[in-house]
Every structure is written in C-alpha cells, then in structure tokens.
Amino acid sequence: MNWTVTKQHEELTIRKYLQRKHKFSKRMIKQIIHGDGEFRVNDIKTNAGYKLKSGDVLAVTFPEEKKGAMMVPEKMPLAIVYEDDAVLIINKPAGRATIPSFHHSSGTIANGVLAHYQQQGLPYTFHVVTRLDRNTSGLMLVAKHRWSHSILSESQKKSKITRAYDAIVEGHLSQKKGTINAPIGRKEGSIIERTVTDQGKHAITHYSVLKESDDHTLIRVQLETGRTHQIRVHFSHIGYSLAGDDLYGGGTIPIDRQALHCCHLSFEHPITGRWMDFTAEMADDMKMIVKA
Numbered sequence: 001m002n003w004t005v006t007k008q009h010e011e012l013t014i015r016k017y018l019q020r021k022h023k024f025s026k027r028m029i030k031q032i033i034h035g036d037g038e039f040r041v042n043d044i045k046t047n048a049g050y051k052l053k054s055g056d057v058l059a060v061t062f063p064e065e066k067k068g069a070m071m072v073p074e075k076m077p078l079a080i081v082y083e084d085d086a087v088l089i090i091n092k093p094a095g096r097a098t099i100p101s102f103h104h105s106s107g108t109i110a111n112g113v114l115a116h117y118q119q120q121g122l123p124y125t126f127h128v129v130t131r132l133d134r135n136t137s138g139l140m141l142v143a144k145h146r147w148s149h150s151i152l153s154e155s156q157k158k159s160k161i162t163r164a165y166d167a168i169v170e171g172h173l174s175q176k177k178g179t180i181n182a183p184i185g186r187k188e189g190s191i192i193e194r195t196v197t198d199q200g201k202h203a204i205t206h207y208s209v210l211k212e213s214d215d216h217t218l219i220r221v222q223l224e225t226g227r228t229h230q231i232r233v234h235f236s237h238i239g240y241s242l243a244g245d246d247l248y249g250g251g252t253i254p255i256d257r258q259a260l261h262c263c264h265l266s267f268e269h270p271i272t273g274r275w276m277d278f279t280a281e282m283a284d285d286m287k288m289i290v291k292a
Contacts, residue, residue, distance in 0.1 A: 007054040015048040035063030065125040070100035073115035086148040094137040137283040138262030151270035161267040165221040168259035169240040176209040180234040184227040203227045
C-alpha cells in the first residue's frame, strides 16, 4: 500500500495518519509493528512515530497472512457477482459450507476463494464478513485482505452492513408485517442448535409477507442483528418454521434444505467510501415452491 502525504496531514505521525486517513485500527498497526510488516517513507524503513511531511511517500507492508491447516486452495466454480482490490461478492449455492470444519474439511467457499487468489498471485487468506450457513444460498461479502476486513468488521458492529433475505415459512403468518425481538443463545446440550432464551444475545428480525400459497408463505426478512441461525430460530419460535429446516421443526417436503436466500446486500466500500448495493435472484429450488 502506497500513499503520497498532502499538506493537510503534515506533521502527523504515521500511526495517526493511518488511523485518521485510512481507517487503520490500533490492532492492525500493532500487527505490522510486531509482525513481519514495515513502514517505509521515501523508501527508507522507519517507525510508526515518524512525523510525516508533505510530499512524503508512505509505503506499508503487512505481515504475511497465516492460513489454517484446512485452508487449502481448491479450484471450483465461484459465482462472483463483484470483485475489486478490496472486496469479493459471491452468490453462494445451497449445500456448500463457507469455511472448512471437522464435518466439511474441503470443498468450501473458502477453499475455492483461496484457489481464485492463487490464480491471481495474491497472498491473502480467507476473510468472510457475512457468513452464510451451509444450506443457505445467496449473497456473501468477503474482504480480500486484512485492511478491508478490519474496516468492514467495524461497519458490521455498527449495523452499517445491511442484508435482506427471501424465506419461505410453513403456514400463514397472522401478522403480514412485523418484528421479532427475542434473545438467542446456544441450546443446552447442543453445539449446533440455538434457541430463544433470556440468557441469550439481543436479536431483532423484521419481516413482511410477499406471497401466500395453500401451505407456505414467502416473506422478505431484514436483519437488525446477526446472530447464528437468527432467522431460523426466530420463525420457529413464533410457530412458523422455515420450509425444509428439519433442525428447527420444518418439514423436508417440498425442499430438503432451509428455504432461505440472501437476496440483498449493501455496505459502504471500505476503501473508497462509496455505497455498494447488490441483489441476487431467489434460488431455483425456492422458486419452484413459489410457483407451485
């Protein structure tokens, strides 16, 4: 990363300049200092306390990114909706896990993205910002490097990344528009399942009905918080499980995975500050239910 310092930022230390102008976190600067990274001004190595002058060319080198043992590049088709130097937007298919785990050690989106980076000669690891469950389809935001990941993580904490979902629930909701405000925590005795519990974390889900059939209802869901399995748990809690979601009470006919698709994603670009807005059509298996 290279920047030419303007008169406006003269006399700022490298540390202050990076924090104010380029949204570097304190943690990231520490990683550069204590890792294998470095700061160079006019091609001379220096420290974070150096006071910059107008016209100085500051170059920042990040430490090498370490990859986990299962983070192995695997070539696979990726439905890339958008890509630049900082972010990657993928339309994830249902049935593919986001990151490797004990049960899914390969064939994940992370493995595919690493192969994509390798092909471009990029040394990055996988930084997911908006992770999706294995059987949820739709738009997913990935930060390409630790700088953009750090900025987007802060945006996410401040609810500045918005996501909307198409979901199909069983039955007919009594209220056609509403909000579910119920805390979610881990279910006792399970490492996977979540439940509504007073000991859980604050969770809010907004919804509106789009279309009804004899047995199912298509809804648009907007998350205010992002808890694990939030949509699935909230609708099961009020008595309308997602179609196909047998973990939370849904039947697997006519779909054998939770009928949930991230259809809209918007956020402020971490580097340019430009507002980005993306949409993705509902997955085919969900379309079949709606048509039926």
